[in-house]
Amino acid sequence: MAVDVATVRKVAHLARIKTPEERLEPLVQELNGILAWIEQLNEVDVLGVEPMTSNVAQPLRMRDDVVTDGDKIADVLSNAPKSADGFFVVPKVVE
């Protein structure tokens, strides 16, 4: 399954990475090189095989649904690009 410029433009948008037009064609080449190499996975018989999402055999632990941490507004905001009055400040999103 090879990709073209239109597909790469769409995928770059899905990944939320602004990609200039002149970068699209090289990216098509790179991705197609990688995808062609990945195609060999089609040789493997995976009929009836369960997808392996984790190599930890145990079920995920449950914890009590209680508050164990908090009251760290200054910490939480300490790396914000912009903040004011205990809030993150983001650009206006309703246009």
Add this chain to the structure above:
Amino acid sequence: MTDLTKLTLKAALDGLKARDFSSEEITKAFVANIDAANPRLNAYVVQTTDKALEMARASDARLAKGEGGALEGAPLGIKDLFCTDGVQTTAGSNMLKGFVPPYESTVSTNLWRDGAVMLGKLNMDEFAMGSSNETSAYGPVVNPWKSKTSNADLTPGGSSGGSASAVAGDLCLAATASDTGGSIRQPAAFTGTVGIKPTYGRASRFGMVAFASSLDQAGPITKTVEDAAILLRSMCSFDPKDSTSLDVDTPDWTQSLHKGVKGLRIGVPKEYVVDGMPAEIQALWDKGVQWLKDGGAEIVEISLPHTKYALPAYYIIAPAEASSNLARYDGMRFGHRAAEAKSLTDLYETSRAEGFGNEVKRRLTIGAYVLSAGFYDAYYVRALKVRRRIAEDFDKVWGQVDAILTPSTPSAAFALGDKQVDPLTMYLNDVFTVTANLAGLPGISVPAGVDSGGLPLGLQVIGKALDEATVFQVASALEDAAGFTAKPEKWW
């Protein structure tokens, strides 16, 4: 007086405990080495000298009272992937430039609990995506080793290139590192150092900047197998803050060393003979087999039939997980935010385009593609099924063997710039290491010889899940047999 910076971690800990020298002395010696070497090697991206001296003096006070933990007074380097409270942590990315965590990773918390001293943060490939350290926003780390046949600067490998270079160049006693597809073991092999990735779940991922969460695992890079056993023990712990952390005891792996390999069954997988592998790598592997045979081990030829599919499966799974993990970098709460944008979407897209480097963008694009509607089953789900086949390959051989011996890398360290043309060539660096990540198994790289250019080569031992004890036992036997004592000649 002996050069304190050339000591192993074990010898330094003994010397500190015996009060032969103080933590402040050895810390100052390392700071002097870093000051002199870093303009050339570029191993440290942040030096925390004041903090180091403060920690060293506190250690000296404890040692004077006969107190202190397992790493008391030992100056270490920390890969820039581990969040350190109050100290900039960027994972080698412009995206996190200026990011100062208000909390500490569990792994580094464990080290400070045991009395270690932090010298600074170590350079790495951006978000650990790379095998040569060339994707770092800070520029590549340079390997202290040089080939006899060329004066070219060599890569220390990646992604933990700063950790490997710092240990090999005597810029710390030992270092933390992390391994998603080979990022501890490949740099260790390239720098004549020891690196172990433990069983997935042994070391907490809390406070480690995430790349591919089902594969990421922390471990040490050190000068000797014994040092690796000491440092790994401190790094590992059960941690409720990491949902995949294993609630198991952490053994004292130094008990597994120098026991020989008599009676152990060592698997040699025929699928690890890859096309174009240099004769020197095959010769080293043969030598490793002979050493273990001479030590009384039984050598068993085994088959891991899905080995060749491990790298392509990895290059679907890791980018897919990365594309999900790195969605957090949206320029809103932390990380880089673009100065200007026409809309909210434009702000996300511009912030990410400015903050991420090319390799990260490439992998995030692949990740988004293999997870997108219409391709999810064909790529992502298929890769997860192949992953299970790879894990099953190992499950099937554990009845016949106790550990597996392979080369660590398909080559010695290469020159910076050599493999940047084609991303695929770079990806092949992890061909021998990536299977252990996909299956969650422990793997160690031990320096075992040099190539014709005098550059170090490593052998890898892979073990059963949670059986680091046997991995250390075999690694120790290889280390004893190899008697690897070569050191890089100081040119920096």
